[in-house]
Amino acid sequence: xxxxxxxGEQLGVKMRREALEIAYEYEMDLFCVAPQGNPPVCKILDxxxxxxxxxxxTKEAKKNQHVTEVKPLRLSPVIDKHxxxxxLKHARExxxxxxxxxxDMRFRGRMMTRIEVGQKIMNDFIQEVxxxxxxxxxxxxxxxxxxxxxxxxxxx
Numbered sequence: 001x002x003x004x005x006x007x008g009e010q011l012g013v014k015m016r017r018e019a020l021e022i023a024y025e026y027e028m029d030l031f032c033v034a035p036q037g038n039p040p041v042c043k044i045l046d047x048x049x050x051x052x053x054x055x056x057x058t059k060e061a062k063k064n065q066h067v068t069e070v071k072p073l074r075l076s077p078v079i080d081k082h083x084x085x086x087x088l089k090h091a092r093e094x095x096x097x098x099x100x101x102x103x104d105m106r107f108r109g110r111m112m113t114r115i116e117v118g119q120k121i122m123n124d125f126i127q128e129v130x131x132x133x134x135x136x137x138x139x140x141x142x143x144x145x146x147x148x149x150x151x152x153x154x155x156x
Contacts, residue, residue, distance in 0.1 A: 001032075004043040013039055070100045070149070075125070077111050077118040084121070088128050095132040095152045103139075105146040118146055126150070 003011040003019045006026055014022070023030040023044045031050065034041035071094045073087055091101045103125060105118045122139055129150060136151035 001040045001042050002037070003030075004033075004041065006044045011044075019044075068098070068100055070102050072102045072104060074104045074106060075118075075121060076106060077114065077121060079121060084125070088125065091125075091129055091150070092132060095129060095150065098152050100136065100152070101129075101133070101150040103148050103150065107144045107146070112144065115141070115146065122146065122148065 001014060001016060001019060003014045003022065005011050005022075006028055011022065019030055019042055026044055028044050029047040030042050031045055031047055032040055032042045071091075073091055075084075075087065079087075091103075094101050103122060105122055107115065107118060111118070119139065126135060126148075133150040133152050135148060137149040139146055139148040
């Protein structure tokens with residue numbers, strides 16, 4: 001196996017036993033960095049420190065990730081003006097925070113015969129938040145539910 005020293009210098013091709021003895025002299029570990037190589041490449045390093053650095057890098061990468069959250073809002077075709085305004089206020093807050101908003105309109109019983117009433121309410125809602133959001137997924141019927149997704153507009 002090809003052995004690399006703790007300072008990055010190549011120590012040459014050594015047998016496994018020799019490489020372990022060299023690592024023992026340095027009071028470090030022998031870590032195989034490229035086992036598929038011909039010959040396999042091993043490095044002399046402090047394995048505990050190596051693992052700590054890897055964990056630190058993955059933690060840092062995770063911190064820089066941004067996960068967009070989808071907030072659900074349920075409307076009704078017979079929604080009152082005050083309830084509509086309250087849900088609109090919540091949606092505007094979420095969109096300003098950069099979250100997506102999923103609007104669901106549930107049709108129950110005989111409301112299924114008047115789907116256009118629900119579509120009008122959805123269109124009014126979209127009109128009210130048009131300055132903050134764009135329709136990401138248009139309104140489609142999924143069983144008894146009419147749903148759409150609003151995506152916040154990019155502000156610079």
